[in-house]
Amino acid sequence: MIRINKVSTFMAYADQLPPEVLADINQRISDWLNSGGTMEDPYIQQQFNYAERILNQAKEQEEIPFVAFGNDELDGNDPVGTHEICPNCGEEHEVGYGEKVNPDGTREPSKLLAFITCTKSGATYLIGIKGKKIK
Numbered sequence: 246m247i248r249i250n251k252v253s254t255f256m257a258y259a260d261q262l263p264p265e266v267l268a269d270i271n272q273r274i275s276d277w278l279n280s281g282g283t284m285e286d287p288y289i290q291q292q293f294n295y296a297e298r299i300l301n302q303a304k305e306q307e308e309i310p311f312v313a314f315g316n317d318e319l320d321g322n323d324p325v326g327t328h329e330i331c332p333n334c335g336e337e338h339e340v341g342y343g344e345k346v347n348p349d350g351t352r353e354p355s356k357l358l359a360f361i362t363c364t365k366s367g368a369t370y371l372i373g374i375k376g377k378k379i380k
């Protein structure tokens with residue numbers, strides 16, 4: 246979950262917001278400040294909360310893998326190992342994982358999607374979801 250409670254965090258996520266939402270929030274904050282409000286007012290936090298909701302909704306949608314698998318569909322499959330056979334060259338390559346961005350902006354490995362990069366072609370192949378191999 247993304248949590249926005251200060252301007253710097255809002256700025257860090259600003260480019261992930263739909264342009265119309267960002268424009269809307271910027272306008273409301275500008276109007277507020279121009280009418281004598283301050284950045285410390287609860288009204289500003291309301292705008293951040295709004296941005297937060299939009300970002301978290303977008304994130305939930307993103308985390309649904311683009312290859313459609315049911316929740317139980319991969320349960321019977323083998324777990325992803327540290328090295329897996331490459332669909333391109335047939336040799337084993339090291340398995341890599343994606344990253345997720347934490348609310349404070351730090352990144353940590355996410356095991357949601359496992360992939361290998363072929364050392365011969367340089368192409369990346371999605372080979373596992375949630376620790377289970379795709380067959």
Ligand SMILES: [Zn+2]
Pocket residue numbers: 331332333334335336338362363364365366
């Ligand atoms: Zn390969």
